[in-house]
Amino acid sequence: MEREEGAIVTELYDVLPGRLAGVLGPDAVITDPVRLRTYECDGLTYHRATPGVVVLPETAEQVAAVVRLCNEYGVPFVARGAGTGLSGGALPRTDGVLLVTSRMRRIVEIDLPNRRAVVEPGVTNLAITEAVRDQGYYYAPDPSSQQVCSIGGNVAENSGGAHCLKYGFTVNHIEALEIVTPDGDIVTLDTRDPGYDLAGAFVGSEGTLGVTTKITVRLSRTPESVITLLAAFHDVEAGGLAVSRIIAEGIVPAAIEMMDALAIEAAEAAVRCGYPRGAAAVLIVELDGPAAEVAAQFAAVTRICEESGSFELRTADGPEERAAIWKGRKSAFAAVGRISPAYIVQDGVVPRTALPRVLAGIDRLSAEHGIRVANVFHAGDGNLHPLVLFDDGEPGAGERAELVSARILDLCVENGGSITGEHGVGVDKARYMPRMFSEDDLDTMQLVRCAFDPRGLSNPGKVFPTPRLCGEVPGVRKGVHPLVASGKAEQF
16 A cells, blocks of 8 residues: 555654554654664764664564564665664665664574574674684674674675685575565575575675574684784885785685774774884784694795785784784774764775775875875775775865765776675665666666565665666666656655
């Protein structure tokens, strides 16, 4: 049943909250304007919107009931986990329901013989590892926010982390998903089932294909040996050379991370990580696996770093020493708040061989527009995280920062890369999708979404630059759709 826009807004505020409270209980429905502002953005604070209603379900059945009510009233809904996303993927709708899964945080089952665990979406990434660490297992994907980010959000964004170079992204560690479809059904998507890999399509779909309510993750055995090396360089190019030579040697470390001087400055101000003084770049290389193999790789990596110009090397082979080396890198995004009032995190990818050229291009953009850029990146797979710094109190600074961010993504695409590696498209990068994909590509992607969500209620306005009504012939629409103009349908 379609309703006119005014009726939808009226029912959202006057009728729907009461019905939601009847399903979830009054303490699980938030309509107070002050409390709603808690949820107005995710980790990308540059984009904000106050949700119409927030709900806090505790079971899959409650999630399904909420989604069915949204369908009944034609109200859009957005799923949100811990809110640590960096692309505006959980940006709420002012005319919709924000479905927050933070109360769904049970570890349902741990099955060590089959190396898997079943968890609810609100469980934090690190909590999975902590639950099995004593038994010699861990969960490999490790975003920098792993202490607080939730596994449901990791599934939505196909999150990676420092160790994705060797172990892959979230999608490589998912065996099955229980989801609530956009029309309110509870179904299971299993990677082991024959036919289309629907679970693979769902991971990374950024909430546009439904809401995750249970996740079966693959557990990995704790490696026999782990050694972490920190190498300091007088310039970024020398660090980049070391990265290329390490990979060319046939070594695949668990992680290779790099930070430039500005990122180091921020980390020192925030957490006093104690990185070598005078470093224009630091490289963190972590090796893991059988002890003999790690020892041989460590000798090779040490030699390569020295030959590439490293002026100081530090080694950690115990948990506390490793944590000390990783402290600055893991805090890098939040740390830039110590040196800048505001910032935009970007997430482009380039081939490793293009790193020096692209980093030089970022330096030119920074100088040209008077906007500082701190570089933190997964050097091993070319996943850049430029932190574009600006003062949001300065007129025009935000617009210049956005322009620099856009041109950084252009640099990535021009050099054979991508506009995102692990943070997702969300609302922040949707406008840049045509820089990578043709109209036919985008239309085909839209057809996948329409197959799951023909009414376009599940996280509308994300990923695609020009959302269309499902069911129309793919193509760029000129002007207002006739169904929208007549009031019989909404375009989100």
